Amino acid sequence: MQPVCIQGHKEWITEVNFLGVVKHPNLVKLVGYCAEDDERGIQRLLVYELMRNKSLEDHLLARVPSPLSWTMRLKIAHDAACGLAYLHEEMDFQLIFRDFKTSNILLEEDFNAKLSDFGLARQGPTEGLGHVSTSVVGTVGYAAPEYVQTGRLTAKSDVWSFGVVLYELITGRRSLDRNLPKSEQKLLEWVKPFVSGSKKFHLILDPRIEGQYCIKSAQKLVSLANKCLMKQPKSRPKMSEVVEILGQIIKDTSSSEPVKEDDNVKENEDPVVETEPTRQGNSYRRRVFDFREMVSLRNRTGGKLDWRNWTPVVRTW
Ligand SMILES: Nc1ncnc2c1ncn2[C@@H]1O[C@H](COP(=O)(O)OP(=O)(O)OP(=O)(O)O)[C@@H](O)[C@H]1O
Ligand SMILES: [Mg+2]
Numbered sequence: 001m002q003p004v005c006i007q008g009h010k011e012w013i014t015e016v017n018f019l020g021v022v023k024h025p026n027l028v029k030l031v032g033y034c035a036e037d038d039e040r041g042i043q044r045l046l047v048y049e050l051m052r053n054k055s056l057e058d059h060l061l062a063r064v065p066s067p068l069s070w071t072m073r074l075k076i077a078h079d080a081a082c083g084l085a086y087l088h089e090e091m092d093f094q095l096i097f098r099d100f101k102t103s104n105i106l107l108e109e110d111f112n113a114k115l116s117d118f119g120l121a122r123q124g125p126t127e128g129l130g131h132v133s134t135s136v137v138g139t140v141g142y143a144a145p146e147y148v149q150t151g152r153l154t155a156k157s158d159v160w161s162f163g164v165v166l167y168e169l170i171t172g173r174r175s176l177d178r179n180l181p182k183s184e185q186k187l188l189e190w191v192k193p194f195v196s197g198s199k200k201f202h203l204i205l206d207p208r209i210e211g212q213y214c215i216k217s218a219q220k221l222v223s224l225a226n227k228c229l230m231k232q233p234k235s236r237p238k239m240s241e242v243v244e245i246l247g248q249i250i251k252d253t254s255s256s257e258p259v260k261e262d263d264n265v266k267e268n269e270d271p272v273v274e275t276e277p278t279r280q281g282n283s284y285r286r287r288v289f290d291f292r293e294m295v296s297l298r299n300r301t302g303g304k305l306d307w308r309n310w311t312p313v314v315r316t317w
Contacts, residue, residue: 011119012044018095018118026083028106028116048116053107056080056165060102060172060206067208070217072111073169074253077221078246079113080105084162085239087121088155094124096132096153100161101142101175102168124155141175141187146233156233162242163228167191170221172206188229195222217253224249 012035019030032047053059056076059068068076080100087095098120106116125132131152136143144160147153164175167187173180175187184190194204205218224245230236237245 008119009042009044012046014121015046015117015119018121022087022091022095022118024083024086024090025112026079026086026114028114051106051114051116052109053111055103056105056107056113056169057102059107060168061174062208067172067206070209070213071253074217074221074246074250075111076105076107076113077166077169078243078250080115080165081162081239081243081246083113083115084158085243087115088124088158088239094155096122096124096155097158097161098122098153099138099142100158100165101139102165105165122153130154144233145231154233155239156236159228159236159239159242160233162239163225163236164188166221166225166228170206170218170225171204172208195226214253217249220249220252 012033016030016033019028028051029049030046031049033045035042035044037043054064056068058064084097084100087097095118097115097118099117100115104115104117106114108114120137122132122134131154133151134153136148136151138147138161142161142164144157147157147160164187167173168175171187171191173184173187173190177185177187191204194200201219201222202215205213205215224242227235227237227245228242
């Protein structure tokens with residue numbers, strides 16, 4: 001157990017209230033809380049269960065030595081999607097997470113992923129209302145454009161953020177990185193030229209796992225990310241649909257036949273990908289792709305995927 005954070009009062013109350021109600025294998029557990037007055041004012045404390053493998057951000061930003069394998073990335077995306085689907089669709093009332101990002105996706109010892117930080121969560125619109133009007137909060141780089149522009153919040157704002165995180169999983173880059181050259185700082189803009197043509201697609205894949213991914217699987221994930229990043233919130237899928245699509249991608253990835261790079265499908269239908277080609281990107285050379293099992297995945301329960309059935313595949317093209 002680990003005392004984690006002291007936040008503003010409103011966020012603290014929100015967190016205690018919501019985490020006291022929600023219960024799901026992909027949401028972090030609140031172990032305890034306290035608020036005490038001392039000479040410094042009110043001291044507030046939240047104690048979460050300890051997530052031994054830290055956050056997804058820690059792994060993607062190489063704070064943790066070995067990179068997450070492609071299979072682990074798919075699994076983490078699926079877990080996180082299940083958490084969001086529960087909040088959006090499976091409770092008596094709808095909760096919009098509002099701060100979905102890699103540092104709020106925590107990983108247990110067996111890499112089961114859980115969402116944390118409910119301080120900004122907001123109850124969804126009541127029956128008949130399309131959105132909640134609210135001040136814009138969240139994290140730059142993840143918030144949906146219509147929410148930033150109008151303050152109109154719907155569950156589809158979380159779906160947008162989910163799409164951003166999918167691109168972070170695919171590329172190993174942050175949604176916004178001021179340390180990169182100007183043209184590469186905004187992830188969604190940087191990926192545009194690469195996802196529209198199959199010849200350049202590999203250039204966006206995380207170089208830390210070069211040699212371990214399946215191009216076709218990565219393309220399907222890009223296609224899903226693009227659906228989540230549709231300009232019109234209504235065109236974005238519901239999180240339960242995302243869970244289903246991810247389940248299918250995982251299934252196909254574990255059972256698919258070897259594919260040639262030239263066979264790659266062009267599945268991009270989102271404005272995010274409609275731009276001219278450029279030459280920027282990671283260096284790449286043709287190689288043998290070795291799709292290996294990198295971690296031992298434990299048996300999962302509760303209607304989740306059974307990772308014991310994962311079959312490593314060796315591909316050459
Ligand atoms: N329950 C936990 N178990 C283990 N590590 C945790 C836990 N909660 C947070 N952390 C670690 O602390 C880091 C910071 O989390 P924290 O929520 O304080 O900040 P943040 O997510 O970067 O920003 P924000 O305040 O906007 O949520 C995480 O990336 C993770 O490494
Ligand atoms: Mg956090």
